[in-house]
Amino acid sequence: MRRTLRTRSLRVAAGLLAAGVALTACSSSSSKGGSSAGGGVPGADALTNAKGVVNLTFWHSMQGTNQKAVTAIVDAFNAKYQGKIHVTDSFQGSYDDAIAKYKTAVSSHTTPSIMQVYDVGTRFMVDSKQAVPVADLAAKDGYSLADLQPNIANYYTVGGKLESMPFNSSMPLLYINVEAFKKAGLDPSNPPKTLDELAADAQKLTVKDGSGKTTQYGFGAADYGWFVEQLAAESGSLYCDNGNGRTAPATKLNITSGAPLTYTNWWSGLVKSGEALNTGRPTTDAQAAFKAGKVAMNLESTGVLGGYVDAGSKASSPFTVATAPFPKVSASDTGGPIIGGASLWIDRVGHSDAEVRASWEFAKFAASAQQQAAWHQATGYFPVSVSALQDPTDVAYRQAHPQFQTAIDELKATQPSAATAGCLLGVMPQARADLEQAMLSVATTGTSADSALSDASTKISKLISDYNSAVSG
Numbered sequence: 001m002r003r004t005l006r007t008r009s010l011r012v013a014a015g016l017l018a019a020g021v022a023l024t025a026c027s028s029s030s031s032k033g034g035s036s037a038g039g040g041v042p043g044a045d046a047l048t049n050a051k052g053v054v055n056l057t058f059w060h061s062m063q064g065t066n067q068k069a070v071t072a073i074v075d076a077f078n079a080k081y082q083g084k085i086h087v088t089d090s091f092q093g094s095y096d097d098a099i100a101k102y103k104t105a106v107s108s109h110t111t112p113s114i115m116q117v118y119d120v121g122t123r124f125m126v127d128s129k130q131a132v133p134v135a136d137l138a139a140k141d142g143y144s145l146a147d148l149q150p151n152i153a154n155y156y157t158v159g160g161k162l163e164s165m166p167f168n169s170s171m172p173l174l175y176i177n178v179e180a181f182k183k184a185g186l187d188p189s190n191p192p193k194t195l196d197e198l199a200a201d202a203q204k205l206t207v208k209d210g211s212g213k214t215t216q217y218g219f220g221a222a223d224y225g226w227f228v229e230q231l232a233a234e235s236g237s238l239y240c241d242n243g244n245g246r247t248a249p250a251t252k253l254n255i256t257s258g259a260p261l262t263y264t265n266w267w268s269g270l271v272k273s274g275e276a277l278n279t280g281r282p283t284t285d286a287q288a289a290f291k292a293g294k295v296a297m298n299l300e301s302t303g304v305l306g307g308y309v310d311a312g313s314k315a316s317s318p319f320t321v322a323t324a325p326f327p328k329v330s331a332s333d334t335g336g337p338i339i340g341g342a343s344l345w346i347d348r349v350g351h352s353d354a355e356v357r358a359s360w361e362f363a364k365f366a367a368s369a370q371q372q373a374a375w376h377q378a379t380g381y382f383p384v385s386v387s388a389l390q391d392p393t394d395v396a397y398r399q400a401h402p403q404f405q406t407a408i409d410e411l412k413a414t415q416p417s418a419a420t421a422g423c424l425l426g427v428m429p430q431a432r433a434d435l436e437q438a439m440l441s442v443a444t445t446g447t448s449a450d451s452a453l454s455d456a457s458t459k460i461s462k463l464i465s466d467y468n469s470a471v472s473g
Contacts (some may be wrong), residue, residue, distance in 0.1 A: 041132060041140045042353035047085075047361070050354035056113040056362060058089045061098045061342070062168075067091060069378040077365050085358045095121070095342065096429065106130060111347045114359040116167060118342045119155060120428035123245060125345055126158055127426055127471040132348040135162040137360045147369065151336070152384050154416040156343050158246060158424065164343035165363040166384035168375070170301035171407040172230050172337050174198075174327055175308055178320040180205055180216060180296035191324035195231075195266050198297065198327050202275045205296040219270055220277035220295030222286035223440050225432035227299055229338055231259035233419045234328045236335040245424035249468050252461045253423070255435060256453045259329050264453060268443035278443055281436050293317055299326065301340055302407045306380045309403065323406040336414025338422040341381060373397075382407055426467045431460045 047054065062070045074089045092098035095118035105111040106128065117125055125131060135157075138145050145153065145162060152166045174191060181188040184204045192198040202218025209215050221227065232239045237258050240250035254260070270276035277295050279285040290298035291311035300308075305323070312321045326337050344366060346359040365371060369387035373394040376383040388394055389408065398404050414420055425431060438456035441447045 041136045042356050043140060044357060046353035047357035050084075050358075053083060054085045054354045054358040056085065056087045056355065056358055058087050058114050058116075058362070059092045059098055059102070059112040060089060060116040061092060061095045061118070062116070063091070066168075066379050069375055072378070073366055073371050073375065076371070077362055080365070081358075081361070085361060087362055099124070106349075109350050111350060113347060113351060113355050114362060115345050115347065116342045117164070117345050119340055119422070120425070120432075122156060122158070122163065122343075123249075123424040123426045123428070126163055126424075130347055130349045131164070131345045132356060133161050133163045134165045134346065134360075134363065137346070137356075138162070143364070147386050148367065149382075149384055149386055149411065150416050151411055151414050151420060152339050152382070154421045155339050157421070164345045165367050167342055167344045167366055168379065168381040169339045169341040169384050170303045171339060171382055171410055172227070172299065172301055172326040173305075173406055173410075174324040175290060175298045175300055175304075176322040176324060177290075177293065177296045177312070178322050179317075180293070180319065181322075184296075188322050191322070192297075192327055193325070194328055194331050195263070199266065199270060199275070202270060202297065203273075206275045214274060216293065217277040217289075217295045218275045219297045220279060220286055220289045221267075221299040222279060222283040223267075223281045223436045223443070224283060224286075224299075225435045226340065228255070228260045228263050228435065228439075229422065230326055231263050231329055233338045233422070234326070234335045235259050235330070235333045236417070236419050238419055238423070240423040240425055244418045244421060246418060246421060249472075250423060250425050251464055251468070253425075253431060253435075253457060253464075255460075256450070256457050260435070261449055261453060262329050264439050264442055264449040267439065268449065271443040278440075280440065281433075291315065293319060302382055302404065303341075303380050305401070305403055309401065321403060323403040325406060325410050335417065336420050337410060338420055339382070339411075380404075382411065425464065426471065427460075427463045430463060434460050434463075 058074065060070055070089055074087050078086055092101050099117060099121050102111065102115060111130060148166055152169050153162055156162055156164050156166055176188055176191055178188045186201055186204060192201050198219065205216065205218035206214060207216040229239050235258065238244045238254060240253050242248040242250050267276065271278045277289055279289055286298065287300065287304055289295045291308065293315050308321045312319045344363045346356060346363060348356060367384055369385045369391055372383040372385040372388040373391035375381060376388060376394060377397045383389060383394070434456045438452040442449045442452050
């Protein structure tokens with residue numbers, strides 16, 4: 001669930017709000033090459049009877065190593081379906097950039113055949129009425145979706161129907177500098193399990209030199225709303241109303257009490273006491289601090305595991321990286337974390353039956369055990385396929401990277417529920433940004449958490465109301 005929610009992101013989010021009416025209005029646009037462009041689920045014969053090669057466009061937001069891994073999947077698929085289907089993958093910038101481009105593409109009737117959309121874009125994609133639900137394609141074929149990780153499929157299921165194909169998923173973890181723990185007299189095999197325990201360890205892990213300058217902070221994590229959502233889910237609480245936006249469109253966030261209030265007070269308290277390094281909202285800055293050994297504990301997703309392990313071994317003072325389950329507010333909390341990452345959406349409006357069926361073949365291929373095992377090893381994302389974890393190459397990978405087992409155990413221990421499914425919200429990007437800004441103000445000014453979160457809640461409720469009015473108008 002990586003994000004870059006800065007000023008640009010807020011402008012993009014505002015654009016998404018304005019797009020609501022336009023997307024709904026365009027949902028009945030004409031096909032650019034097929035007969036059932038506005039609805040219906042084509043059968044397998046649409047692809048079987050297609051003349052020539054069916055060309056697909058695949059928009060994604062993967063960069064660097066992850067982009068190479070995407071290309072490997074695309075190349076393998078094209079080789080398998082040579083002469084029948086050909087996928088052209090196209091990098092569209094960040095998740096925010098890609099969905100903004102998608103809005104423009106809807107207006108011009110040039111949407112891609114299949115698109116990778118980040119988790120918090122789910123509500124928006126459902127509201128756009130452009131895609132065919134994956135569950136409908138599976139039902140048409142009698143295709144089983146049972147190999148998908150239940151908690152991952154749970155997130156992308158809306159109204160009892162799987163809307164998109166899970167692709168790249170991540171889990172939140174607590175990262176630990178093993179050597180720092182040992183020097184502080186702490187046992188890295190017995191990591192903190194709650195916020196209170198983490199705060200106590202952070203105090204012991206904070207190191208100052210003779211002049212009083214802090215050379216190592218006990219804790220450091222980005223000012224990131226995703227962490228607040230995790231704690232709410234672990235406590236079994238709904239982050240937004242109306243069943244986390246799943247029984248009806250959400251109208252407000254539940255951020256003025258419970259886990260959001262507790263975490264805001266907790267994090268700002270550690271920052272003010274000098275035991276947590278405040279790197280602000282950019283996640284890359286918090287990651288860099290942990291990699292450099294400036295902080296001994298860090299909250300992040302599984303997606304950074306490989307980079308952390310590599311950086312630790314190459315640091316000026318090399319250190320070993322260990323992982324632990326994401327901490328809870330209370331040891332008695334019985335919920336679990338929410339997955340992050342993105343999924344694949346198959347566009348229906350404006351696309352031929354053959355294109356839709358070919359996209360369905362690609363989605364199944366990308367989510368298959370073999371491809372997900374390779375994807376997991378290349379990127380660090382959690383495999384969406386249950387069977388992928390039994391692949392011999394993946395077993396060997398986890399033996400070489402035992403830190404990843406924490407994520408597997410964490411996911412298996414989580415029972416699917418409305419809380420762990422996560423909040424569906426069409427304006428989640430800016431809602432997160434507003435919460436993060438409120439948290440930052442508490443940590444850096446005299447603003448109280450109650451006041452800051454109350455103001456943020458009011459602001460977010462107005463954004464939600466405007467969005468809901470737009471998409472229902």
